[in-house]
Amino acid sequence: MRVAIAGAGLAGLACAKYLCDAGHTPIVLERRDVLGGLVAAWQDEDGDWYETGLHVFFGAYPNMLQLFKELDIEERLQWKEHTLIFNQPEKPGTYSRFDVPDIPAPINVILSILRNNDMLSWEQKLRFAWGLWPAIVRGQDYVENMDKYSLLEWLERQGVDERVNSDIFIAASKALTFIGPEEVSATVPLTALNRFLQERYGSKVAFLDGSPTERLCQPMADYITEHGGEIHLNSALKEIQLNPDHTVRNFLMRGTEGQADYTIEADAYVSALSVDPLKTLFPEPWRKLEFFEKVTHLEGVPVINIHLWFDRKLTDIDQLLFSRSPLLSVYADMSNTCREYADPDRSMLELVLAPAADWISKSEADILSATLAELEKLFPDDFGGDNPTQLLKHKIVKTPRSVYKAVPGSQAYRPTQTTPISNFYLAGSYTMQEFLGSMEGAVLSGKRAAEAIAT
Ligand SMILES: Cc1cc2nc3c(=O)[nH]c(=O)nc-3n(C[C@H](O)[C@H](O)[C@H](O)COP(=O)(O)OP(=O)(O)OC[C@H]3O[C@@H](n4cnc5c(N)ncnc54)[C@H](O)[C@@H]3O)c2cc1C
Numbered sequence: 001m002r003v004a005i006a007g008a009g010l011a012g013l014a015c016a017k018y019l020c021d022a023g024h025t026p027i028v029l030e031r032r033d034v035l036g037g038l039v040a041a042w043q044d045e046d047g048d049w050y051e052t053g054l055h056v057f058f059g060a061y062p063n064m065l066q067l068f069k070e071l072d073i074e075e076r077l078q079w080k081e082h083t084l085i086f087n088q089p090e091k092p093g094t095y096s097r098f099d100v101p102d103i104p105a106p107i108n109v110i111l112s113i114l115r116n117n118d119m120l121s122w123e124q125k126l127r128f129a130w131g132l133w134p135a136i137v138r139g140q141d142y143v144e145n146m147d148k149y150s151l152l153e154w155l156e157r158q159g160v161d162e163r164v165n166s167d168i169f170i171a172a173s174k175a176l177t178f179i180g181p182e183e184v185s186a187t188v189p190l191t192a193l194n195r196f197l198q199e200r201y202g203s204k205v206a207f208l209d210g211s212p213t214e215r216l217c218q219p220m221a222d223y224i225t226e227h228g229g230e231i232h233l234n235s236a237l238k239e240i241q242l243n244p245d246h247t248v249r250n251f252l253m254r255g256t257e258g259q260a261d262y263t264i265e266a267d268a269y270v271s272a273l274s275v276d277p278l279k280t281l282f283p284e285p286w287r288k289l290e291f292f293e294k295v296t297h298l299e300g301v302p303v304i305n306i307h308l309w310f311d312r313k314l315t316d317i318d319q320l321l322f323s324r325s326p327l328l329s330v331y332a333d334m335s336n337t338c339r340e341y342a343d344p345d346r347s348m349l350e351l352v353l354a355p356a357a358d359w360i361s362k363s364e365a366d367i368l369s370a371t372l373a374e375l376e377k378l379f380p381d382d383f384g385g386d387n388p389t390q391l392l393k394h395k396i397v398k399t400p401r402s403v404y405k406a407v408p409g410s411q412a413y414r415p416t417q418t419t420p421i422s423n424f425y426l427a428g429s430y431t432m433q434e435f436l437g438s439m440e441g442a443v444l445s446g447k448r449a450a451e452a453i454a455t
Pocket of ligand 1: 006008011029030035036038039052053235236237272303304305352403428438439441442
Protein backbone atom coordinates (compact mmCIF):
# COMPACT_ATOMS: atom_id res chain seq x y z
CA MET A 1 0.00 0.00 0.00
CA ARG A 2 1.22 3.51 -0.81
CA VAL A 3 0.66 5.88 2.14
CA ALA A 4 1.09 9.68 1.98
CA ILE A 5 2.20 11.17 5.32
CA ALA A 6 2.26 14.96 5.79
CA GLY A 7 4.79 16.07 8.44
CA ALA A 8 8.28 14.74 9.22
CA GLY A 9 8.33 15.28 12.97
CA LEU A 10 8.89 12.21 15.14
CA ALA A 11 5.26 11.11 14.68
CA GLY A 12 5.40 11.21 10.86
CA LEU A 13 8.81 9.52 10.73
CA ALA A 14 7.74 6.81 13.21
CA CYS A 15 4.56 6.16 11.23
CA ALA A 16 6.63 5.78 8.04
CA LYS A 17 9.18 3.53 9.74
CA TYR A 18 6.51 1.13 11.03
CA LEU A 19 4.67 1.15 7.70
CA CYS A 20 7.92 0.04 6.06
CA ASP A 21 8.18 -2.79 8.59
CA ALA A 22 4.66 -3.89 7.63
CA GLY A 23 5.65 -3.99 3.94
CA HIS A 24 4.04 -0.72 2.81
CA THR A 25 5.45 2.29 0.97
CA PRO A 26 5.30 5.61 2.86
CA ILE A 27 5.77 8.95 1.12
CA VAL A 28 6.68 11.57 3.76
CA LEU A 29 5.99 15.20 2.86
CA GLU A 30 7.57 17.88 5.09
CA ARG A 31 6.94 21.61 4.74
CA ARG A 32 10.32 22.73 6.05
CA ASP A 33 13.85 22.05 4.79
CA VAL A 34 14.75 20.14 7.96
CA LEU A 35 13.55 16.90 9.56
CA GLY A 36 12.20 16.72 13.09
CA GLY A 37 9.51 19.37 13.66
CA LEU A 38 9.79 20.24 17.36
CA VAL A 39 13.08 18.35 17.68
CA ALA A 40 14.63 20.07 14.62
CA ALA A 41 18.13 21.54 15.04
CA TRP A 42 20.49 23.64 12.92
CA GLN A 43 24.22 24.44 12.78
CA ASP A 44 25.39 28.05 13.06
CA GLU A 45 28.26 29.65 11.11
CA ASP A 46 30.79 28.12 13.58
CA GLY A 47 29.33 24.62 13.22
CA ASP A 48 27.68 24.79 16.69
CA TRP A 49 24.24 23.20 16.97
CA TYR A 50 21.14 24.97 18.23
CA GLU A 51 17.80 23.29 18.76
CA THR A 52 14.05 23.91 18.88
CA GLY A 53 14.04 22.47 22.39
CA LEU A 54 16.21 21.03 25.12
CA HIS A 55 15.20 17.36 24.93
CA VAL A 56 15.66 14.54 27.40
CA PHE A 57 14.54 10.92 27.19
CA PHE A 58 13.17 8.96 30.15
CA GLY A 59 13.54 5.32 31.15
CA ALA A 60 9.73 5.22 31.02
CA TYR A 61 9.73 5.70 27.21
CA PRO A 62 9.26 2.06 26.02
CA ASN A 63 8.41 2.84 22.39
CA MET A 64 11.24 5.32 21.95
CA LEU A 65 13.77 2.94 23.50
CA GLN A 66 12.50 0.13 21.29
CA LEU A 67 12.92 2.39 18.26
CA PHE A 68 16.55 3.14 19.20
CA LYS A 69 17.11 -0.63 19.45
CA GLU A 70 15.46 -1.30 16.08
CA LEU A 71 17.59 1.40 14.42
CA ASP A 72 20.69 0.01 16.17
CA ILE A 73 21.59 3.41 17.64
CA GLU A 74 21.13 2.66 21.36
CA GLU A 75 24.65 3.82 22.18
CA ARG A 76 23.58 7.35 21.21
CA LEU A 77 21.57 7.67 24.42
CA GLN A 78 23.77 9.00 27.20
CA TRP A 79 22.15 7.85 30.46
CA LYS A 80 22.72 10.04 33.49
CA GLU A 81 22.81 9.34 37.20
CA HIS A 82 19.32 8.50 38.54
CA THR A 83 18.62 11.78 40.29
CA LEU A 84 16.54 14.94 39.96
CA ILE A 85 18.41 18.18 40.73
CA PHE A 86 16.74 21.46 41.68
CA ASN A 87 18.31 24.88 42.16
CA GLN A 88 17.63 26.43 45.56
CA PRO A 89 16.54 30.05 45.02
CA GLU A 90 16.83 30.77 48.73
CA LYS A 91 20.50 29.66 48.65
CA PRO A 92 21.81 30.94 45.27
CA GLY A 93 24.33 28.69 43.59
CA THR A 94 23.32 25.57 45.56
CA TYR A 95 21.31 22.49 44.58
CA SER A 96 18.91 20.06 46.18
CA ARG A 97 18.87 16.47 44.91
CA PHE A 98 16.36 13.66 44.82
CA ASP A 99 18.73 10.69 44.49
CA VAL A 100 16.83 7.58 43.40
CA PRO A 101 18.44 4.42 44.83
CA ASP A 102 18.87 1.36 42.60
CA ILE A 103 16.11 -0.71 44.19
CA PRO A 104 12.67 -1.70 42.82
CA ALA A 105 9.88 0.83 42.14
CA PRO A 106 8.00 2.47 43.76
CA ILE A 107 10.19 2.24 46.90
CA ASN A 108 13.12 3.85 45.04
CA VAL A 109 11.17 7.04 44.21
CA ILE A 110 9.49 7.17 47.61
CA LEU A 111 12.88 6.85 49.36
CA SER A 112 14.31 9.65 47.20
CA ILE A 113 11.49 11.91 48.42
CA LEU A 114 11.78 10.84 52.04
CA ARG A 115 15.54 11.42 52.05
CA ASN A 116 15.32 14.97 50.66
CA ASN A 117 15.18 17.36 53.58
CA ASP A 118 16.07 20.63 51.75
CA MET A 119 12.80 21.06 49.91
CA LEU A 120 10.24 19.30 52.10
CA SER A 121 9.71 19.05 55.85
CA TRP A 122 8.43 15.74 57.28
CA GLU A 123 4.97 17.22 57.66
CA GLN A 124 4.97 18.31 54.02
CA LYS A 125 6.15 14.87 52.90
CA LEU A 126 3.30 13.21 54.76
CA ARG A 127 0.71 15.63 53.36
CA PHE A 128 2.20 15.14 49.89
CA ALA A 129 2.00 11.34 50.18
CA TRP A 130 -1.55 11.53 51.56
CA GLY A 131 -2.63 13.81 48.69
CA LEU A 132 -1.15 11.46 46.10
CA TRP A 133 -2.55 8.32 47.67
CA PRO A 134 -5.74 8.14 45.50
CA ALA A 135 -3.64 8.45 42.33
CA ILE A 136 -1.36 5.63 43.47
CA VAL A 137 -4.13 3.30 44.63
CA ARG A 138 -6.79 3.98 42.00
CA GLY A 139 -4.39 4.20 39.06
CA GLN A 140 -4.78 5.75 35.60
CA ASP A 141 -8.61 5.83 35.60
CA TYR A 142 -8.55 8.17 38.58
CA VAL A 143 -5.77 10.20 36.95
CA GLU A 144 -7.80 10.61 33.71
CA ASN A 145 -10.83 11.68 35.72
CA MET A 146 -8.84 14.51 37.31
CA ASP A 147 -8.63 16.26 33.92
CA LYS A 148 -11.54 18.43 35.07
CA TYR A 149 -9.23 20.19 37.57
CA SER A 150 -6.16 22.32 37.18
CA LEU A 151 -3.22 21.03 39.18
CA LEU A 152 -3.63 23.87 41.66
CA GLU A 153 -7.33 23.07 42.16
CA TRP A 154 -6.51 19.40 42.63
CA LEU A 155 -3.79 20.15 45.18
CA GLU A 156 -6.19 22.36 47.12
CA ARG A 157 -8.82 19.60 47.09
CA GLN A 158 -6.24 17.13 48.41
CA GLY A 159 -5.18 19.56 51.14
CA VAL A 160 -1.57 19.52 49.92
CA ASP A 161 0.64 22.16 51.51
CA GLU A 162 1.21 25.43 49.59
CA ARG A 163 4.99 24.98 49.82
CA VAL A 164 4.80 21.55 48.17
CA ASN A 165 2.84 23.17 45.39
CA SER A 166 5.22 26.03 44.84
CA ASP A 167 8.43 24.07 45.18
CA ILE A 168 7.86 20.90 43.24
CA PHE A 169 4.77 21.18 41.10
CA ILE A 170 5.57 24.54 39.50
CA ALA A 171 8.88 23.07 38.36
CA ALA A 172 7.23 19.84 37.20
CA SER A 173 4.35 21.42 35.29
CA LYS A 174 6.62 23.98 33.61
CA ALA A 175 8.99 21.18 32.58
CA LEU A 176 6.24 18.87 31.31
CA THR A 177 3.93 21.31 29.54
CA PHE A 178 5.48 24.84 29.56
CA ILE A 179 2.61 26.22 31.68
CA GLY A 180 2.13 26.68 35.43
CA PRO A 181 0.08 24.64 37.94
CA GLU A 182 -2.76 27.15 37.85
CA GLU A 183 -3.26 26.36 34.12
CA VAL A 184 -2.17 22.75 33.67
CA SER A 185 -4.60 19.82 33.88
CA ALA A 186 -4.00 17.72 37.03
CA THR A 187 -3.92 14.66 34.73
CA VAL A 188 -0.52 15.66 33.30
CA PRO A 189 1.77 15.58 36.37
CA LEU A 190 -0.19 12.70 37.87
CA THR A 191 0.32 10.64 34.70
CA ALA A 192 4.07 11.35 34.76
CA LEU A 193 4.30 10.51 38.45
CA ASN A 194 2.38 7.27 37.97
CA ARG A 195 4.85 6.17 35.29
CA PHE A 196 7.82 7.09 37.47
CA LEU A 197 6.35 5.16 40.39
CA GLN A 198 5.76 2.04 38.30
CA GLU A 199 9.18 1.49 36.75
CA ARG A 200 12.54 1.13 38.44
CA TYR A 201 14.33 3.32 35.87
CA GLY A 202 11.23 5.28 34.77
CA SER A 203 12.54 8.66 35.95
CA LYS A 204 16.12 8.06 34.79
CA VAL A 205 17.13 10.63 32.19
CA ALA A 206 19.19 10.30 29.00
CA PHE A 207 20.49 12.96 26.64
CA LEU A 208 21.08 12.25 22.98
CA ASP A 209 24.79 12.39 22.09
CA GLY A 210 24.23 15.14 19.49
CA SER A 211 21.48 16.99 17.65
CA PRO A 212 18.15 15.13 17.30
CA THR A 213 17.98 15.98 13.60
CA GLU A 214 21.28 14.30 12.83
CA ARG A 215 21.43 11.60 15.51
CA LEU A 216 17.78 10.42 15.60
CA CYS A 217 15.71 11.75 12.67
CA GLN A 218 18.34 11.05 10.00
CA PRO A 219 18.67 7.34 10.92
CA MET A 220 14.86 7.10 10.79
CA ALA A 221 14.86 8.75 7.36
CA ASP A 222 17.67 6.45 6.13
CA TYR A 223 15.74 3.40 7.33
CA ILE A 224 12.61 4.59 5.51
CA THR A 225 14.37 5.24 2.20
CA GLU A 226 16.37 1.99 2.43
CA HIS A 227 13.05 0.15 2.77
CA GLY A 228 11.50 1.70 -0.32
CA GLY A 229 9.85 4.77 1.23
CA GLU A 230 10.36 8.39 0.19
CA ILE A 231 11.03 11.59 2.16
CA HIS A 232 10.44 14.98 0.53
CA LEU A 233 11.48 18.19 2.28
CA ASN A 234 10.12 21.62 1.22
CA SER A 235 6.81 19.91 0.47
CA ALA A 236 3.86 21.61 2.15
CA LEU A 237 0.39 20.12 2.27
CA LYS A 238 -1.92 22.87 0.99
CA GLU A 239 -5.30 21.17 0.83
CA ILE A 240 -6.90 17.81 1.55
CA GLN A 241 -9.06 17.14 -1.53
CA LEU A 242 -12.07 14.85 -1.21
CA ASN A 243 -14.02 12.28 -3.20
CA PRO A 244 -17.82 12.67 -3.40
CA ASP A 245 -18.15 10.32 -0.36
CA HIS A 246 -15.83 12.65 1.62
CA THR A 247 -12.90 10.21 1.74
CA VAL A 248 -9.54 11.66 0.68
CA ARG A 249 -8.96 11.82 -3.10
CA ASN A 250 -5.47 13.32 -2.86
CA PHE A 251 -3.14 15.71 -1.04
CA LEU A 252 -2.76 19.00 -2.91
CA MET A 253 0.83 20.15 -2.37
CA ARG A 254 2.05 23.73 -2.61
CA GLY A 255 4.41 24.28 -5.56
CA THR A 256 7.74 25.88 -4.60
CA GLU A 257 9.89 28.46 -6.42
CA GLY A 258 7.21 29.40 -8.91
CA GLN A 259 6.26 25.79 -9.71
CA ALA A 260 2.58 24.89 -9.96
CA ASP A 261 0.78 23.11 -7.14
CA TYR A 262 0.69 19.35 -7.62
CA THR A 263 -1.17 16.36 -6.17
CA ILE A 264 -0.04 13.24 -4.35
CA GLU A 265 -2.27 10.20 -4.62
CA ALA A 266 -2.11 7.23 -2.29
CA ASP A 267 -4.11 4.34 -0.84
CA ALA A 268 -4.18 5.93 2.62
CA TYR A 269 -3.35 9.40 3.98
CA VAL A 270 -1.87 10.46 7.33
CA SER A 271 -1.66 13.88 8.90
CA ALA A 272 1.41 14.00 11.15
CA LEU A 273 1.14 17.79 11.29
CA SER A 274 1.05 19.56 14.61
CA VAL A 275 -2.50 20.42 15.60
CA ASP A 276 -2.48 24.15 14.72
CA PRO A 277 -1.73 23.86 10.99
CA LEU A 278 -3.93 20.76 10.75
CA LYS A 279 -7.01 22.60 12.04
CA THR A 280 -6.76 25.09 9.18
CA LEU A 281 -6.72 22.25 6.62
CA PHE A 282 -9.86 20.34 7.60
CA PRO A 283 -12.10 20.23 4.50
CA GLU A 284 -15.47 21.91 4.97
CA PRO A 285 -17.61 18.69 5.05
CA TRP A 286 -15.40 17.26 7.85
CA ARG A 287 -15.87 20.30 10.09
CA LYS A 288 -19.46 19.26 10.75
CA LEU A 289 -18.33 15.95 12.26
CA GLU A 290 -17.95 15.94 16.06
CA PHE A 291 -14.58 14.14 15.77
CA PHE A 292 -12.95 17.02 13.85
CA GLU A 293 -14.88 19.75 15.67
CA LYS A 294 -13.36 18.57 18.97
CA VAL A 295 -9.83 18.79 17.58
CA THR A 296 -10.34 22.50 16.84
CA HIS A 297 -10.38 23.11 20.63
CA LEU A 298 -6.72 22.07 20.92
CA GLU A 299 -3.92 24.57 20.39
CA GLY A 300 -0.15 24.70 20.73
CA VAL A 301 1.54 26.41 23.64
CA PRO A 302 4.35 28.99 23.19
CA VAL A 303 7.88 28.17 24.37
CA ILE A 304 11.36 29.62 23.87
CA ASN A 305 14.66 27.71 23.78
CA ILE A 306 17.80 29.70 24.62
CA HIS A 307 21.44 28.75 23.96
CA LEU A 308 24.26 30.66 25.66
CA TRP A 309 27.95 30.05 24.99
CA PHE A 310 30.28 31.31 27.79
CA ASP A 311 34.02 31.86 28.02
CA ARG A 312 34.42 29.47 30.96
CA LYS A 313 32.95 26.50 32.72
CA LEU A 314 30.02 27.51 34.94
CA THR A 315 29.31 24.02 36.31
CA ASP A 316 30.47 20.43 35.91
CA ILE A 317 27.00 18.98 36.58
CA ASP A 318 26.19 16.38 33.92
CA GLN A 319 22.39 16.32 34.31
CA LEU A 320 19.12 18.12 33.61
CA LEU A 321 18.55 20.93 36.14
CA PHE A 322 15.28 22.41 37.39
CA SER A 323 15.98 26.13 37.72
CA ARG A 324 12.97 27.00 39.93
CA SER A 325 13.23 30.44 38.37
CA PRO A 326 9.99 32.32 37.58
CA LEU A 327 11.31 32.99 34.07
CA LEU A 328 13.01 29.71 33.23
CA SER A 329 12.10 26.04 33.40
CA VAL A 330 14.71 23.30 32.98
CA TYR A 331 18.24 23.81 31.67
CA ALA A 332 21.46 21.87 31.14
CA ASP A 333 25.10 22.58 30.49
CA MET A 334 25.27 20.80 27.15
CA SER A 335 29.08 20.95 27.19
CA ASN A 336 28.80 18.31 29.97
CA THR A 337 25.68 16.37 29.01
CA CYS A 338 26.11 15.81 25.28
CA ARG A 339 29.13 14.18 23.62
CA GLU A 340 28.95 16.16 20.39
CA TYR A 341 28.64 19.50 22.21
CA ALA A 342 31.38 18.64 24.75
CA ASP A 343 33.88 21.32 25.74
CA PRO A 344 36.21 20.90 28.75
CA ASP A 345 36.82 24.66 29.05
CA ARG A 346 33.56 26.45 28.20
CA SER A 347 29.91 26.04 29.10
CA MET A 348 27.03 26.01 26.65
CA LEU A 349 23.80 26.40 28.57
CA GLU A 350 20.57 25.38 26.90
CA LEU A 351 17.56 26.79 28.78
CA VAL A 352 13.81 26.56 28.32
CA LEU A 353 11.90 29.79 28.94
CA ALA A 354 8.35 28.93 30.12
CA PRO A 355 5.59 29.96 30.46
CA ALA A 356 6.43 32.02 27.38
CA ALA A 357 3.09 33.68 26.51
CA ASP A 358 4.31 37.08 27.75
CA TRP A 359 7.74 36.70 26.12
CA ILE A 360 7.11 35.17 22.70
CA SER A 361 6.71 38.51 20.93
CA LYS A 362 9.47 40.29 22.87
CA SER A 363 12.81 41.13 21.25
CA GLU A 364 15.84 38.83 21.53
CA ALA A 365 17.62 41.61 23.45
CA ASP A 366 14.86 41.69 26.09
CA ILE A 367 14.78 37.90 26.40
CA LEU A 368 18.56 37.73 26.66
CA SER A 369 18.89 40.38 29.35
CA ALA A 370 16.08 38.84 31.46
CA THR A 371 17.73 35.40 31.13
CA LEU A 372 21.16 36.71 32.13
CA ALA A 373 19.58 38.42 35.18
CA GLU A 374 18.18 35.02 36.22
CA LEU A 375 21.53 33.33 35.65
CA GLU A 376 23.19 35.78 38.05
CA LYS A 377 21.03 34.18 40.75
CA LEU A 378 21.80 30.62 39.62
CA PHE A 379 25.57 31.18 39.26
CA PRO A 380 26.37 34.09 41.64
CA ASP A 381 30.13 33.30 41.76
CA ASP A 382 30.57 33.49 37.98
CA PHE A 383 28.49 36.56 37.25
CA GLY A 384 29.68 38.81 40.08
CA GLY A 385 33.16 39.81 41.33
CA ASP A 386 36.18 41.29 39.48
CA ASN A 387 36.29 38.75 36.70
CA PRO A 388 32.72 37.91 35.64
CA THR A 389 32.11 35.36 32.91
CA GLN A 390 31.64 36.69 29.37
CA LEU A 391 28.85 35.63 27.06
CA LEU A 392 30.51 34.69 23.74
CA LYS A 393 27.35 34.25 21.66
CA HIS A 394 23.72 33.23 21.89
CA LYS A 395 20.89 31.71 19.84
CA ILE A 396 17.21 32.01 20.69
CA VAL A 397 14.57 29.78 19.06
CA LYS A 398 10.97 30.89 19.56
CA THR A 399 8.12 28.42 18.98
CA PRO A 400 4.80 30.28 19.20
CA ARG A 401 2.82 27.03 18.99
CA SER A 402 4.55 23.90 20.22
CA VAL A 403 2.93 20.89 21.94
CA TYR A 404 -0.83 21.04 22.70
CA LYS A 405 -1.70 23.19 25.71
CA ALA A 406 -2.70 20.63 28.36
CA VAL A 407 -5.35 22.66 30.17
CA PRO A 408 -8.25 21.02 32.09
CA GLY A 409 -10.74 19.35 29.75
CA SER A 410 -8.27 18.86 26.88
CA GLN A 411 -8.10 15.06 27.23
CA ALA A 412 -11.65 14.89 25.79
CA TYR A 413 -10.57 16.81 22.68
CA ARG A 414 -7.54 14.64 21.84
CA PRO A 415 -8.45 12.49 18.82
CA THR A 416 -7.69 8.83 18.20
CA GLN A 417 -5.32 7.92 15.35
CA THR A 418 -8.20 6.43 13.34
CA THR A 419 -10.78 8.96 12.15
CA PRO A 420 -14.36 8.66 10.81
CA ILE A 421 -12.83 8.97 7.32
CA SER A 422 -11.88 5.46 6.18
CA ASN A 423 -8.62 6.39 4.38
CA PHE A 424 -7.44 9.21 6.68
CA TYR A 425 -5.40 8.82 9.91
CA LEU A 426 -3.82 11.11 12.47
CA ALA A 427 -0.40 10.95 14.14
CA GLY A 428 1.15 13.50 16.47
CA SER A 429 1.85 13.87 20.16
CA TYR A 430 -1.45 15.77 20.58
CA THR A 431 -3.41 12.64 19.51
CA MET A 432 -4.63 10.30 22.23
CA GLN A 433 -1.94 8.12 23.76
CA GLU A 434 -0.66 7.69 27.31
CA PHE A 435 2.49 9.82 27.04
CA LEU A 436 1.08 13.34 26.69
CA GLY A 437 2.87 15.89 24.45
CA SER A 438 6.24 14.13 24.46
CA MET A 439 8.68 12.50 22.04
CA GLU A 440 7.47 9.12 23.33
CA GLY A 441 3.89 10.23 22.66
CA ALA A 442 4.81 11.28 19.11
CA VAL A 443 6.53 7.94 18.33
CA LEU A 444 3.69 5.92 19.87
CA SER A 445 1.05 7.87 17.93
CA GLY A 446 2.94 7.23 14.67
CA LYS A 447 3.26 3.54 15.49
CA ARG A 448 -0.47 3.29 16.29
CA ALA A 449 -1.43 5.07 13.04
CA ALA A 450 0.79 2.63 11.11
CA GLU A 451 -0.79 -0.35 12.89
CA ALA A 452 -4.29 0.95 12.10
CA ILE A 453 -3.41 1.34 8.41
CA ALA A 454 -1.69 -2.05 8.19
CA THR A 455 -4.61 -4.03 9.67
C1 LIG B 1 11.23 23.44 23.90
C2 LIG B 1 10.75 22.00 23.84
C3 LIG B 1 11.27 21.06 24.72
C4 LIG B 1 10.78 19.75 24.72
N1 LIG B 1 11.35 18.84 25.58
C5 LIG B 1 10.94 17.55 25.54
C6 LIG B 1 11.61 16.58 26.33
O1 LIG B 1 12.58 16.87 27.04
N2 LIG B 1 11.17 15.29 26.25
C7 LIG B 1 10.11 14.93 25.45
O2 LIG B 1 9.77 13.74 25.41
N3 LIG B 1 9.48 15.84 24.67
C8 LIG B 1 9.87 17.13 24.70
N4 LIG B 1 9.25 18.07 23.89
C9 LIG B 1 8.05 17.66 23.11
C10 LIG B 1 8.41 16.94 21.82
O3 LIG B 1 9.37 17.68 21.11
C11 LIG B 1 7.14 16.83 20.95
O4 LIG B 1 6.09 16.23 21.67
C12 LIG B 1 7.36 15.98 19.69
O5 LIG B 1 8.59 16.26 19.06
C13 LIG B 1 6.20 16.26 18.73
O6 LIG B 1 6.36 15.54 17.53
P1 LIG B 1 5.21 15.49 16.43
O7 LIG B 1 5.73 14.72 15.30
O8 LIG B 1 3.94 15.08 17.10
O9 LIG B 1 4.93 17.03 16.02
P2 LIG B 1 5.90 18.09 15.33
O10 LIG B 1 7.29 17.88 15.81
O11 LIG B 1 5.27 19.41 15.58
O12 LIG B 1 5.87 17.72 13.78
C14 LIG B 1 4.93 18.24 12.88
C15 LIG B 1 5.61 18.41 11.52
O13 LIG B 1 4.64 18.80 10.56
C16 LIG B 1 5.24 19.75 9.70
N5 LIG B 1 4.19 20.52 9.01
C17 LIG B 1 3.39 21.50 9.50
N6 LIG B 1 2.55 21.95 8.56
C18 LIG B 1 2.81 21.23 7.43
C19 LIG B 1 2.25 21.21 6.11
N7 LIG B 1 1.27 22.02 5.77
N8 LIG B 1 2.75 20.30 5.21
C20 LIG B 1 3.76 19.44 5.55
N9 LIG B 1 4.32 19.44 6.78
C21 LIG B 1 3.85 20.32 7.72
C22 LIG B 1 6.08 20.59 10.65
O14 LIG B 1 7.05 21.37 9.95
C23 LIG B 1 6.68 19.50 11.53
O15 LIG B 1 7.87 19.00 10.99
C24 LIG B 1 9.73 19.38 23.84
C25 LIG B 1 9.23 20.31 22.94
C26 LIG B 1 9.73 21.60 22.92
C27 LIG B 1 9.18 22.60 21.93
